[in-house]
Amino acid sequence: MRPLSSFGLRAALAAFVFLLAVPASLAQQPLKVGIVTFLSGPAAGPFGVPARNAAELTAESLNAGTVPAPYSQKGFGGTPIELVIIDEAGGPQKQVAEYRNLVPRVDIVIGYISSGDCLAIAPVAEEQKKLTVLFDCGTPRIFEDASYKYVFRTGPTGTMDNVSVALYLVERTPNVKSIAGLNQNYAWGQDSWADFENAMKTLKPGIEVKTSQMPKLFAGQFGAEITTLLGSGAEVIHSSMWGGDLEGLVLQGAPRGLFEKHKVVLSAGEPAINRLGTRIPDGTILGARGPFGPFAPDTDLARWLKTTYQDRYHVPPNYASFKMTQAILSVKAAYEKAKGSGNAAPDQDKIIAALENLTFEGPGGPVKMALGKGHQAIMDAAVGTTKVEGGELKIVDVARYSADKVNPPDGMKSETWIKSGLKK
Amino acid sequence: MKAAIVAIASLVALTGLALLSPQWLVFMAMLALAKGVVVLGLLVLMRTGLVSFGQGLYFGIGAYAAALLSHHLHVADAAVMLLAGAAAAGLVAALLGLLLARYRDIFFAMLSLAFSMILYGVLVKSAALGSTDGFNLHARTFFGVALASGAERRVFLIAGAVCAVVAALLVHRLLGGHWGRLATGVRDNELRVAYLGASPYRVVYVNYLIAGALAGLGGALAALAVGHVDPEMTYWTTSGEFVFIAILGGIQSILAPFVAATIFEALRMIASQYAPNVWQMSLGLAMLTIIMFLPAGLWTLAERRRRSA
Amino acid sequence: MSSILPIAFDGIAYASWLFLISAGLTLIYGVMRILNVAHGSLYALGAYAACSLAGAWLGGGLPAAGSFAMLLLAAVLVGSLVGPLIERGLLQWMYGKDEVVLVLVTYAVFLIMEDVIKLVWGVDSLLLPEPYALPGNFQLGGLPYPVYNVVLIALALATGLALAWALYRTRQGKLLLAVIHDREMSMAMGINVSRVYLATFAVGATLAALGGAFTAPTIAVTPGIGVEVIVLAFAVVVIGGLGSLGGAALGALLVGLVRSATVRYWPEAELFSIYAVMAMVLIARPKGLFAAQEARKI
Helix, strand or coil, X not given: CHHHHHHHXXXXXXXXXXXXXXXXXXXXXXXXXXXXXXXXXXXXXXXXXXXXXXHHHHHHHHHHCCCCCCCCCCCECCECEEEEEEECCCCHHHHHHHHHHHHHHCCEEEECCCHHHHHHHHHHHHHHCCCXXXXXXXXXHHHHCCCCCCEEECCCCHHHHXXXXXXXXXXXXXXXXXXXXXXXXXXXXXXXXXXXXXXXXHHCCCCEEEXXXXXXXXXXXXXXXXHHHHHHCCCEEEECCCHHHHHHHHHHHHHHCHHHHXXXXXXXXXXXXXXXHHHCCCCCEEECCCCCHHHCCCCHHHHHHXXXXXHHXXXXXXXXXXXXXXXXXXXXXXXHHHHCCCCCCCCHHHHHHHHCCCEEEECCEEEEEEECCCCEEECCEEEEEEEEECCEXXXXXXXXXXXXXXXXXXXXXXXXXXXCCCCC | CHHHHHHHHHHHHHHHHHHHCCHHHHHHHHHHHHHHHHHHHHHHHHHCCCCCCCCHHHHHHHXXXXXXXXXXXXXXXXXXXXXXXXXXXXXXXXXXXXXXCCXXXXXXXXXXXXXXXXXHHXXXXXXXHCHXXXXXXXXXXXXXXXXXXCCHHHHHHHHXXXXXXXXXXXXXXXXXXXXXXXXHHHHHHHHHHHHCCCCHHHHHHHHHHHHHHHHHHHHHHHHHHHCEECHHHHCHHHHHHHHHHHHHHCCCCCCHHHHHHHHHHHHHHHHHHHCCCCHHHHHHHHHHHHHHHCCCCCHHHHHHHHHHC | CCCHHHHHHHHHHHHHHHHHHHHHHHHHHHHHCCCXXXXXXXXXXXXXXXXXXHHHHHHCCXXXXXXXXXXXXXXXXXXHHHHHHHHHHCHHHCCCCCHHHHHHHHHXXXXXXXXXXXXXXXXXXXXXXXXXXXCCEEEECCEEEEHHHHHHHHHHHHHHHHHHHHHHHCHHHHHHHHHHHCHHHHHHCCCCHHHHHHHHHHHHHXXXXXXXXXXXXXXXXXXXXXXXHHHHHHHXXXXXXXXXXXXXXXXXXXXXXXXXXXXXXXXXHHHHHHHHHHHHHHHHCCCCCCCCCCCCCC
């Protein structure tokens, strides 16, 4: 026992000393912004890397002062910002550990695509008293099940996506009688389907649900599911799939006539445009989790993001890119509002007070921090239909829904709101 | 005697760590401790020559039992949660053990994997439990004493340290005696053990039970540390991580699981901090290096020292 | 009746895919006693290589039918280059270690390859839809099915038959069987076990890559596709009995049919149907359907 115990002790001691030294550098000058986004795994391609690219582009442009008004001041209120980027892969437990390591090294954290990560991080942010802005994750549970001081989300929730596609669908096909679902078997897929199903039942009482297919997340192959859907006789097929699964669905479903036989609704389909282009069959209904990408309004800010991003990365920015830029700009807006005309850097509490209930201009249009006691953003929703024109994929017949029409009033849970008639 | 000294020294060191170090380190230490407890259970199992690729099952059961107490039954006492975690996992292990104790080698590993994946599937399907998103838990008291905000994890670490030290001492006593030699006998040649009149089935069953209960305790500790549970805890990659930590430590010493878990957590943290784009590769290379140069785990180092001394 | 045909066809198509990815795994385990987690990476490499090669072929304006040859070429390239690299460069130093340690060695390889693939091909998905769309559809029970699935079934059948022939009808195959049966005795009889191992690993790697290459046209090739197949392949192989080729075929068929029936009649249970089958088979037959008998060593 002796040699080991002394060895064990020494190893533990060495590890301890080493760990203590790691996060020691706490530079004061540039404002350090922690960015957490998927750099590996299946979510990196469609979301993680486009978001990281947008973060780098936005930070550089802010520091150079080249972002259009009202964001033309350099950095945050004149102070340059510096990014510390980490990988979101590995699950909530690993992310909580990473977050705790990150907190002493940065002034603000912006990140998180996975809803599970957001839910796990939020209470930790509260405990650590660190301003943390969630930029993408979709579950409404974050501010509906709890309330936070230090946590904000500057992107709309998943509820809005599914309510808006349901409205769009019913407006265009008022006689729709049956629906079916094909969603990934995890929280996002289950919640999206529940929201869509409930919204359709509210809008068209008596609508028939033919089948709800829930293949394993990242299964990639949907032969048997497509067969079942083709044989189901449903008029509409709803899918909230993303990434490789969504692309696989289009590649396998289109040649088998799935998109001709049924009206297919892809509630989070926008990032696939850049990957699949004209392979997406005509008449597919697409959402972009807000007025992002092709749905973005024609403003200086949106044009700036689209052109500089396209020039640098040779693809258009997708909704993940828009939402990342939006999150960074929200903090900038709050920081500068808190700083006012003074010279001193505002403390965190002042920034938080400024961000609460803030209305600011994002690359997707106006954003209101209206829910969750001023911590959860709402935005207008946009839905469109695909059409190939002149060898290019176009989004036509775009409908916009004002933010308060597709989001519950503050204090009401999304599920209750949808089931109780989508009323204001 | 020596074991008691080491135990007291570890307790003092961990208490010092809990009281004095920054929050992020307290958290890391707790996670390492939680995993160490799970791996301690694996070590008991490995003494009988069996490796489970499904300890995530009990890790998850322990975590969910603790979280459900807090979230649905509003029992917010950390001590109750820890007990419930270990008890729930022990109960399930007592049941599944009846079946699994008949299995050996890769089939034991694979059947335990299958069970953990079934639980994973059930959890993912449970919308009421938040599906893959999981849910949060809060422990507000410890043995009835209210916890000051911000100090919770320091208290949990001390509680975890006590649990771990007691568990390690018990395992040390068990394996150091008759039972330990019987287990080694089952590993080396169970037919001979049976011919000598002992029941290999019983040995495997009891060791499986211990491993399950310890994994449940570890799960509850991890749940307290993270403040959140999700089905990923039962996924095969989590189980694989435990096996790796066990191999990294080696099965000779009771301390090894804890040292190995600390090193593993540190490795992963350093890899994702300094090589965010290639942390998996860094981790893989570190694993290969360890397996290449420390064939019997960290114990190899100690052995070498003893021989050179 | 009308639903049995579609279920059977989807099930068999899925089983063919499962067989392609599990045949190599069971072969490597049978001969080398290595449960190769890196099989998932080899599958992914096959898919990526297929995208690159067939993509270049189609991009060069060459006849689309030739892209099938490119899929095969991709599998052979990955199998004959990366397979031996892993076996000679790493595994050969590890023989004799515990089975569990070898699982971890291959797991480490798997982690490394995940990042290597990311560094080479990036994180964006790669698409290769032409070979899938090219042969068109046929009708079955009033529903359109892709002819490509028939190609996949034929490929799995051909692969299975070729492996069985090579194993039981050729001299090399018989040597391999001897090594599976008793390694020490085979060495004593003068069989070059090291060469047998190298060949086995290369063939196993080629099979994994073949599975990946022929899946590539149906899916979006993204990081992480290897993780998804590896546990599935484990399940199939364990159900069939580790090391048994016939077992892998039967296991694949069982899992394929159960899954497709579940999707049709009870979609909620799709997620755990495979593991439920695995647990049930193992409970009924602790060593899988076709387990090799082992001598009791006293």
